[in-house]
Amino acid sequence: xxxxxxxxxxxxxxxxxxxxxxxxxxxxxxxxxxxxxxxxxxxxxxxxxxxxxxxxxxxxxxxxxxxxxxxxxxxxxxxxxxxxxxxxxxxxxxxxxxxxxxxxxxxxxxxxxxxxxxxxxxxxxxxxxxxxxxxxxxxxxxxxxxxxxxxxxxxxxxxxxxxxxxxxxxxxxxxxxxxxxxxxxxxxxxxxxxxxxxxxxxxxxxxxxxxxxxxxxxxxxxxxxxxxxxxxxxxxxxxxxxxxxxxxxxxxxxxxxxxxxxxxxxxxxxxxxxxxxxxxxxxxxxxxxxxxxxxxxxxxxxxxxxxxxxxxxxx
Amino acid sequence: xxxxxxxxxxxxxxxxxxxxxxxxxxxxxxxxxxxxxxxxxxxxxxxxxxxxxxxxxxxxxxxxxxxxxxxxxxxxxxxxxxxxxxxxxxxxxxxxxxxxxxxxxxxxxxxxxxxxxxxxxxxxxxxxxxxxxxxxxxxxxxxxxxxxxxxxxxxxxxxxxxxxxxxxxxxxxxxxxxxxxxxxxxxxxxxxxxxxxxxxxxxxxxxxxxxxxxxxxxxxxxxxxxxxxxxxxxxxxxxxxxxxxxxxxxxxxxxxxxxxxxxxxxxxxxxxxxxxxxxxxxxxxxxxxxxxxxxxxxxxxxxxxxxxxxxxxxxxxxxxxxxxxxxxxxxxxxxxxxxxxxxxxxxxxxxxxxxxxxxxxxxxx
Numbered sequence: 001x002x003x004x005x006x007x008x009x010x011x012x013x014x015x016x017x018x019x020x021x022x023x024x025x026x027x028x029x030x031x032x033x034x035x036x037x038x039x040x041x042x043x044x045x046x047x048x049x050x051x052x053x054x055x056x057x058x059x060x061x062x063x064x065x066x067x068x069x070x071x072x073x074x075x076x077x078x079x080x081x082x083x084x085x086x087x088x089x090x091x092x093x094x095x096x097x098x099x100x101x102x103x104x105x106x107x108x109x110x111x112x113x114x115x116x117x118x119x120x121x122x123x124x125x126x127x128x129x130x131x132x133x134x135x136x137x138x139x140x141x142x143x144x145x146x147x148x149x150x151x152x153x154x155x156x157x158x159x160x161x162x163x164x165x166x167x168x169x170x171x172x173x174x175x176x177x178x179x180x181x182x183x184x185x186x187x188x189x190x191x192x193x194x195x196x197x198x199x200x201x202x203x204x205x206x207x208x209x210x211x212x213x214x215x216x217x218x219x220x221x222x223x224x225x226x227x228x229x230x231x232x233x234x235x236x237x238x239x240x241x242x243x244x245x246x247x248x249x250x251x252x253x254x255x256x257x258x259x260x261x262x263x264x265x266x267x268x269x270x271x272x273x274x275x276x277x278x279x280x281x282x283x284x285x286x287x288x289x290x291x292x293x294x295x296x297x298x299x300x301x302x303x304x305x306x307x308x309x310x311x312x313x314x315x
Numbered sequence: 316x317x318x319x320x321x322x323x324x325x326x327x328x329x330x331x332x333x334x335x336x337x338x339x340x341x342x343x344x345x346x347x348x349x350x351x352x353x354x355x356x357x358x359x360x361x362x363x364x365x366x367x368x369x370x371x372x373x374x375x376x377x378x379x380x381x382x383x384x385x386x387x388x389x390x391x392x393x394x395x396x397x398x399x400x401x402x403x404x405x406x407x408x409x410x411x412x413x414x415x416x417x418x419x420x421x422x423x424x425x426x427x428x429x430x431x432x433x434x435x436x437x438x439x440x441x442x443x444x445x446x447x448x449x450x451x452x453x454x455x456x457x458x459x460x461x462x463x464x465x466x467x468x469x470x471x472x473x474x475x476x477x478x479x480x481x482x483x484x485x486x487x488x489x490x491x492x493x494x495x496x497x498x499x500x501x502x503x504x505x506x507x508x509x510x511x512x513x514x515x516x517x518x519x520x521x522x523x524x525x526x527x528x529x530x531x532x533x534x535x536x537x538x539x540x541x542x543x544x545x546x547x548x549x550x551x552x553x554x555x556x557x558x559x560x561x562x563x564x565x566x567x568x569x570x571x572x573x574x575x576x577x578x579x580x581x582x583x584x585x586x587x588x589x590x591x592x593x594x595x596x597x598x599x600x601x602x603x604x605x606x607x608x609x610x611x612x613x614x615x616x617x618x619x620x621x622x623x624x625x626x627x628x629x630x631x632x633x634x635x636x637x638x639x640x641x642x643x644x645x646x647x648x649x650x651x652x653x654x655x656x657x658x659x660x661x662x663x664x665x666x667x668x669x670x671x672x673x674x675x676x677x678x679x680x
Contacts, residue, residue: 114643282472286468287469290465
């Protein structure tokens with residue numbers, strides 16, 4: 001039972017982490033620092049959760065899945081365009097904007113959810129959204145193993161992302177903008193367009209990742225907690241995965257395992273009988289990622305122009 | 316006119332004011348969307364903060380509350396801006412603050428130390444934690460933003476575990492003991508300041524100390540060799556190395572000082588007994604991220620940070636004055652995060668002001 005649960009959460013978290021990380025990868029490959037993933041996931045999750053709550057129970061499963069994912073995706077893209085405007089057109093400090101978007105994401109979704117809750121019931125001041133019935137559309141139960149459709153979707157998106165990045169004209173052009181945008185511009189590539197494309201892809205995938213994350217194991221969510229640093233884990237996955245889709249999957253599996261261990265430990269007796277406080281399990285994903293980063297960062301090579309505002313007149 | 320507009324400080328000031336106004340305006344629009352009829356009162360109440368109360372004694376008391384929370388916020392802002400001067404974005408300020416809180420509360424409640432040692436212990440722990448990020452950056456090339464975020468979460472869970480100690484935590488509640496109940500030695504002295512604020516018991520020397528530290532940081536950055544070296548490293552690491560400065564040491568030192576400031580800031584808050592640490596908390600204290608806003612809104616100037624922190628705390632506290640049956644108090648958090656976002660446009664705004672100044676000059680010719 002425990003191994004099934006662990007396997008299920010590892011696979012699910014790995015899929016979500018790699019989805020978000022691949023989104024961040026497109027963003028960084030186009031030359032924009034993608035610190036905004038945390039806030040992005042939170043806003044995408046908020047939109048999707050509200051959509052699910054609005055849907056009546058008798059809607060067919062496929063419609064629920066499509067509606068929820070599309071809403072998360074669109075809202076994620078809209079939210080990420082905040083980064084696009086600031087970083088591409090106003091040469092803003094991308095670290096600052098990313099941080100602002102992370103805080104804004106949590107504050108914004110809390111305000112929205114709380115206000116909607118208060119409007120529907122004047123005594124309700126919580127930031128809670130419940131979606132027990134609608135969530136069932138996303139899950140197929142196979143002998144105790146809960147298969148989430150999002151896993152399949154993630155797999156498809158990862159394969160498509162790989163093909164787009166390495167096998168199409170668009171992907172190769174996008175990568176060139178992250179390495180040397182002036183050279184790319186010199187051969188006729190529109191750097192602004194490519195960077196917008198990168199940011200919007202990160203928005204779409206981050207939004208889907210957000211709604212998928214708040215469905216993992218729970219059927220309700222308090223939005224004042226954001227997404228508990230999951231977006232930052234995705235960022236670490238991307239760096240450990242060296243900005244390549246195939247490596248991102250492997251590193252996502254590693255991180256997801258420890259994250260799953262932290263989540264399962266609170267439910268399972270055998271693990272809590274080991275006399276290890278649950279705090280240790282919660283810390284583990286972050287400690288592991290720190291250690292891993294310490295040993296891999298020396299050689300890791302980020303896209304060369306990442307985080308630097310594009311200056312067409314620079315050489 | 317043109318001379319005034321040439322001054323960088325004035326340009327920063329104008330840009331910051333524009334950010335604030337835009338932030339408040341956007342917050343107002345959000346309020347309008349939620350419920351149009353009470354939006355104007357709500358935004359006015361947020362801006363008023365303690366002026367919301369009609370009696371002078373209550374006003375003074377709530378001004379005191381705001382100042383108590385401003386002191387740690389100033390320290391967090393200083394921490395962020397000090398690291399930023401060296402070209403580092405210290406998002407790890409949150410972790411350093413949490414570690415400082417853990418250290419001073421542990422020393423106060425479990426070890427029973429007096430306030431000065433608790434404070435220094437908090438600062439030292441923060442400094443060591445900050446230096447950890449610095450070491451990773453200097454020797455292992457780990458991006459300080461990523462390592463800072465990871466260290467934040469580790470600090471949060473570790474603090475929750477350490478302060479769950481039965482000597483520190485009230486068995487029946489998730490909060491640690493009040494300092495006034497179980498560690499009277501550790502409460503910061505008030506030096507008679509509370510009499511100015513209608514005997515607000517939370518007023519302590521933390522407030523003047525924060526201002527003194529801000530001035531000290533300004534002196535260090537502007538008037539000392541260390542400050543010059545740190546800024547040079549921030550501007551161009553390779554050039555600084557070429558001039559014989561130890562760029563690795565400078566990175567570690569700057570993050571350690573940042574951590575020291577954040578740790579001290581935590582002790583400035585938790586040793587006033589205003590709030591206790593909640594050992595079940597799964598989010599990082601909001602104040603740390605407000606510190607980022609304070610640093611940038613203050614134009615990355617230590618003295619500016621005092622005023623910007625005061626403003627941010629002012630509207631944050633004002634958020635509790637809105638009509639809670641319609642709106643939620645997080646609206647002020649939303650406004651301050653919008654302001655941080657807009658701070659990213661300060662460079663652009665300065666350019667606009669520059670151009671306006673030039674046009675003015677042409678007109679005068």
